[in-house]
Amino acid sequence: xxxxxxxxxxxxxxxxxxxxxxxGPWLDAHPDVEAPLSREVAARPGETPDVLFExxxxxAIAEIERLRAKRPEDDEPxxxxxxxx
Numbered sequence: 557x558x559x560x561x562x563x564x565x566x567x568x569x570x571x572x573x574x575x576x577x578x579x580g581p582w583l584d585a586h587p588d589v590e591a592p593l594s595r596e597v598a599a600r601p602g603e604t605p606d607v608l609f610e611x612x613x614x615x616a617i618a619e620i621e622r623l624r625a626k627r628p629e630d631d632e633p634x635x636x637x638x639x640x641x
Contacts, residue, residue, distance in 0.1 A: 563605050575602025 563574055573579040580598040583591060603611075 571604075572602050575604070575608070 563571055566574070573581065576594075576598050578591065578594040578598060583589070583595055583598055
């Protein structure tokens with residue numbers, strides 16, 4: 557919600573920076589930093605928080621459906637796997 561609030565109340569330049577993992581002006585100010593993927597993403601048009609939120613929800617639903625498909629046929633809940641080291 558914090559990002560939505562700031563996004564809705566910011567100008568176009570700030571909105572564009574908020575949609576990238578690393579703002580373009582920061583990358584421009586630090587040409588010695590090797591960040592080819594961040595630079596590539598910063599050169600592309602960004603997405604709105606609403607589009608990013610929708611994509612996150614779609615991925616979460618797909619993951620839940622994938623996990624449910626693996627569930628045993630009986631009424632027992634699927635066991636929770638131990639965390640990976």
